Amino acid sequence: MSPTLLSLAFAVALAASLLVKFWLSSRQVRHVASHRGQVPAAFAGNVTLAAHQKAADYTIARSRFGLLALAFNAAVLLGWTLLGGLSALNGWVLDASLALPESWQAMGYQLGLVAVFMLIGALLDLPWELWSTFRIEQAFGFNRTTLGLFFADMLKGLALGVLLGLPILALILWLMGAAGPRWWLWAWGAWMGFNLLVMVIYPSVIAPLFNKFEPLADAALKERVEKLMARCGFAAKGLFVMDGSRRSAHGNAYFSGFGPAKRVVFFDTLLAKLNGAEVEAVLAHELGHFKHRHITKRIVLMFAMSLAGFALLGWLMQQPAFYLGLGVVPNLGAPNDALALMLFLLAGPVFGFFVTPLASHFSRRDEFQADAYARAQASGHDLSSALLKLHEDNAGTLTPDPVYARFYYSHPPAAERLAALAS
Ligand SMILES: [Zn+2]
Numbered sequence: 001m002s003p004t005l006l007s008l009a010f011a012v013a014l015a016a017s018l019l020v021k022f023w024l025s026s027r028q029v030r031h032v033a034s035h036r037g038q039v040p041a042a043f044a045g046n047v048t049l050a051a052h053q054k055a056a057d058y059t060i061a062r063s064r065f066g067l068l069a070l071a072f073n074a075a076v077l078l079g080w081t082l083l084g085g086l087s088a089l090n091g092w093v094l095d096a097s098l099a100l101p102e103s104w105q106a107m108g109y110q111l112g113l114v115a116v117f118m119l120i121g122a123l124l125d126l127p128w129e130l131w132s133t134f135r136i137e138q139a140f141g142f143n144r145t146t147l148g149l150f151f152a153d154m155l156k157g158l159a160l161g162v163l164l165g166l167p168i169l170a171l172i173l174w175l176m177g178a179a180g181p182r183w184w185l186w187a188w189g190a191w192m193g194f195n196l197l198v199m200v201i202y203p204s205v206i207a208p209l210f211n212k213f214e215p216l217a218d219a220a221l222k223e224r225v226e227k228l229m230a231r232c233g234f235a236a237k238g239l240f241v242m243d244g245s246r247r248s249a250h251g252n253a254y255f256s257g258f259g260p261a262k263r264v265v266f267f268d269t270l271l272a273k274l275n276g277a278e279v280e281a282v283l284a285h286e287l288g289h290f291k292h293r294h295i296t297k298r299i300v301l302m303f304a305m306s307l308a309g310f311a312l313l314g315w316l317m318q319q320p321a322f323y324l325g326l327g328v329v330p331n332l333g334a335p336n337d338a339l340a341l342m343l344f345l346l347a348g349p350v351f352g353f354f355v356t357p358l359a360s361h362f363s364r365r366d367e368f369q370a371d372a373y374a375r376a377q378a379s380g381h382d383l384s385s386a387l388l389k390l391h392e393d394n395a396g397t398l399t400p401d402p403v404y405a406r407f408y409y410s411h412p413p414a415a416e417r418l419a420a421l422a423s
Pocket of ligand 1: 370
């Protein structure tokens with residue numbers, strides 16, 4: 001592999017992904033704008049023209065914002081790689097690490113490099129997050145968070161990143177340096193263990209840092225939900241209501257945790273909008289994902305992809321062309337593990353983008369299966385009316401561009417879902 005060839009492949013992949021993204025988004029904007037004037041016939045009785053137009057405006061505003069963010073992020077990526085940003089940062093952190101005691105230098109330099117890189121990334125993201133939350137979400141009446149809460153969330157996220165992220169990063173970097181040519185197998189094991197740990201502690205330790213969880217108090221709803229779960233042969237350790245309304249008006253329901261520690265969590269915003277039968281149908285849909293083992297399949301797929309990723313990284317990091325081709329001069333007197341890891345995380349998604357339609361396709365297939373399960377165990381009619389309410393509430397467009405939806409949508413467009421439920 002020659003550096004020039006890799007630079008070229010990277011530049012071509014980046015340009016191609018940008019072209020595809022711009023093309024898809026402009027299709028979406030045009031399609032939604034041209035159908036803005038009229039509610040589609042299938043929804044005429046259920047959706048008002050005002051709601052339809054709000055959804056169109058929201059979709060267009062987010063798409064346009066997405067295009068700006070896309071161009072900005074591509075420029076940042078080029079800056080880090082081919083334009084030499086990461087290489088310059090690397091030289092600077094390497095120099096600074098010489099101030100550390102000698103036995104700490106190698107690890108201190110590597111952790112420092114990743115930490116400074118992440119910090120710069122977070123700062124570059126911040127204005128976009130602020131604009132998205134306090135301009136766009138605000139303008140459409142969805143934002144409920146305050147600047148104080150926004151920054152408190154950010155600081156908590158940062159503290160979690162340091163507390164959880166830094167140790168696993170140090171462990172992986174140590175394995176890369178000390179575990180021999182098969183380090184990637186060990187590192188993969190460590191990474192999987194870490195992921196499982198996070199999944200286990202998420203409901204009881206991490207989620208409560210950001211939200212309040214209270215046992216579901218509505219006795220009638222509780223009985224309804226418990227009957228459904230018994231009917232489906234499903235055990236969970238408690239039904240909870242989460243104060244999602246602290247941050248956003250968007251509603252949701254989900255399961256979290258593992259095995260017998262599984263919890264059912266309803267957003268308070270969901271319970272405020274749906275009646276008991278509709279909540280039951282939404283929950284039955286989620287149970288459908290479990291019954292069809294979609295969650296397990298996703299976890300197994302994630303494990304397999306990580307293994308392939310670590311193996312690929314193990315090979316790439318031994319090729320000088322991997323660094324030079326992505327604009328970085330590898331170190332001679334210090335380990336290159338952190339550099340390789342970062343380049344891999346920067347360049348990987350550029351190539352990975354092209355499998356998006358495949359992932360979307362399988363995700364939509366899972367959603368149809370979960371809908372069918374909900375129709376069998378609860379009621380297709382109630383699920384339809386719940387979906388309509390949630391759709392309207394999230395200002396999801398009823399008229400997406402078909403090509404855009406095929407490419408990106410993890411859930412089938414509302415028209416297809418309702419048609420399948422009614423068939
Ligand atoms: Zn689903």
